[in-house]
Amino acid sequence: MSLLEVKNLSFTYGTGTAFEKKAVNDVSLSIEQGEFIGIIGHTGSGKSTFIQMLNGLIKPTEGQIFLDGKDIWENPKKIRKVRFKVGMVFQYPEYQLFEETVEKDIAFGPKNMGLKDDEIKERVASAAKFVDLKPELLKKSPFELSGGEKRRAAIAGVIAMDPDILILDEPTAGLDPRGRDVLLSQISSYHKSKNNTVLLVSHSMEDISRIADKILVMNKGNMFAFDETKKIFSKGEEIEKIGLQIPQITKIMIGLAKRGYKLPTDIYSVEQAVNEILRLQRV
Amino acid sequence: MLKEITLGQYFPGKSVLHKMDPRMKIILLTCYIVFIFLTKNYISLAIMAVSVLGVLTLSKVSPKLYFKSVKAIIFIVIFTSALNLFYGTGEPIWQWGVLKITQAGINTAVFVAVRIIALVLISSVLTYTTSPTDLTDGIEKLLKPLTVFHIQVHEIAMMMTIALRFIPTLLEETDKIMSAQKARGADFESGNFMNRIKALIPILVPLFVSAFRRAFDLAMAMESRCYHGGDGRTRMKVLKYSKYDFMALGVLTVIFVGVIVCNVMLPVTIRTGM
Incomplete structure (x- = not known):
């Protein structure tokens, strides 16, 4: 049984009005425990709508979502439980901070779960550690933190709920390159140490290819591809056709292959590329 | 959910009303409202x-949009009508304990209901067919004479433009913050009154913070472009009355005269209102 199974999922905005639009169209897939999945697509490709359906913030107009084999909308009154299991970090999550101290803000989710005070404290501390927030910052007001710290505090607020599945919508948007790298490696190490499932939405194929095991490519509300990272990049040219950027190094490899060099085109990191090119020279 | 609110929204179009000068629309709307309350018989x-x-x-x-704006106030309409229904004077037609319905009560109830609905509909027409910038331009022009009394008409109009401009933005922002807090298990739908009020804090605090941030950013952007108020400022689009405006004025004058004639010539059914 898969951890999360999505069957013929569709969502239509503004049914019956002039603005009617199918945001997600007949998506079916299953996600296993422990996978790190990257989701990529244009603005308006339906990826935000898709992930919001996964934790019950948006109710699908058609299709079902099974979490641990159970339809999440079976009992609409229990949808909050689903949201604790499927944690969601929105774009620019720092705008959701509201408490007097960072500690209290991170504790908001666990508190809503109805946990005991000791456990809440423990969870706040460990969540803060995952995102590398120093303990002295926890007593400060969230509005005194720097931009990057705010972002990490907000992510900690979701991690503290200890969800089985963590979904992050463009967590690196608006960060500088260093901040981006640090955050991505923190997410990656969180994934490794907890061995839970992570879904990461991003614009950057470069970022995603570095850390995701599998990639879901969305295009115009449809599932364009869903496969292991390596296999996705063997379809590099098709992906470029729908207007998505592929990593620069993949482009180079495709270009070289076109010029007659016997090189694989499913390469997405510079190290792999170096190895392949050196191998070619040796022959 | 919040996106459903249509109040103060503009729907671009090419109808005669869209082509009218905002000043004429505002003047005629004001007259309309006055005349709705001047009606004295059916x-x-x-x-x-x-x-x-x-x-x-x-x-x-689309009629659906008008229907929606009426739906928003239908409770008020029913409530005030019901209240008026039982407060009429004169011979009761129907009585049950202290509750009695009279002919005058029925008349007032009908008048109140029709007046409120007409008021909301006609005001929606103005906002639906006039872009916010046109609307405030119109208001600014109409209030211009007040500068004699040292009232800063341009600044007021600018503030209104900005306020209107940010309604959809803030609604969208509220939606986002609500989703984010819901994802952290916030519960807005259950609990007693106090709990529900408390549940608003996680929405209101971020909303205010972001409203202030936007305000500061906007002020900075405006100053960078050398905005310094209304003195010596000229317009790219100068408002001009067209044939549609005079046609509208003509037609509505006929209607208004009709109402006055009916009021004077026919028996009065209702004395409340103006």
């Missing part, structure tokens, strides 16, 4: 009601 009320429907048709905005 005939003049019917004239106003029918002409409101006529204006709605001319606007070519």
Whole structure:
């Protein structure tokens, strides 16, 4: 049984009005425990709508979502439980901070779960550690933190709920390159140490290819591809056709292959590329 | 959910009403509102009601939107009508304990209901067919004479433009913050009154913070572009009355005269209002 199974999922905005639009169209897939999945697509490709359906913030107009084999909308009154299991970090999550101290803000989710005070404290501390927030910052007001710290505090607020599945919508948007790298490696190490499932939405194929095991490519509300990272990049040219950027190094490899060099085109990191090119020279 | 709110929203279009000068629309709307309350018998009320429907048709905005704006106030309409129904004076037609319904009560109830609905509909026409910038331009021009009293008309108009401009932005922002807090298990739908009020804090605090941030950013952007208030400022688009404005003025004058004539010639059914 898969951890999360999505069957013929569709969502239509503004049914019956002039603005009617199918945001997600007949998506079916299953996600296993422990996978790190990257989701990529244009603005308006339906990826935000898709992930919001996964934790019950948006109710699908058609299709079902099974979490641990159970339809999440079976009992609409229990949808909050689903949201604790499927944690969601929105774009620019720092705008959701509201408490007097960072500690209290991170504790908001666990508190809503109805946990005991000791456990809440423990969870706040460990969540803060995952995102590398120093303990002295926890007593400060969230509005005194720097931009990057705010972002990490907000992510900690979701991690503290200890969800089985963590979904992050463009967590690196608006960060500088260093901040981006640090955050991505923190997410990656969180994934490794907890061995839970992570879904990461991003614009950057470069970022995603570095850390995701599998990639879901969305295009115009449809599932364009869903496969292991390596296999996705063997379809590099098709992906470029729908207007998505592929990593620069993949482009180079495709270009070289076109010029007659016997090189694989499913390469997405510079190290792999170096190895392949050196191998070619040796022959 | 919040996106459903249509109040103060503009729907671009090419109808006659869209082409009218905002100043004329504001003036005629004001007259309309006055005349809705001047109606004294069913005939003049019917004239106003029918002409409101006529204006709605001319606007070519989907009837669903008008229906929605009425739906928003239907509770108030029912409540005030019901209240008036039982407070009429005169011979009771129906009585049950202290509750009694009289002919006068029924008349007032009908008048109140029709007046409120007509008021909301006709005001929606203005906002649906006039872009916020045109609207405030119109208001600014109409209030210009007040500068004599040292009232800073341009600044007021600018503030209104900005406020209107940010309604959809803030609604969208509220939606986002609500989703984010819901994802952290916030519960807005259950609990007693106090709990529900408390549940608003996680929404209101971030909303205020972001509203202030936007305000500061905007002030900075405006200053960077050398904005310094209304003195010596000229307009790219100068408002001009067109033939549609005079046509509208003509038609509505006929309607208004009709209402006055009906009021004077026919027996009065209702004395409340103006």
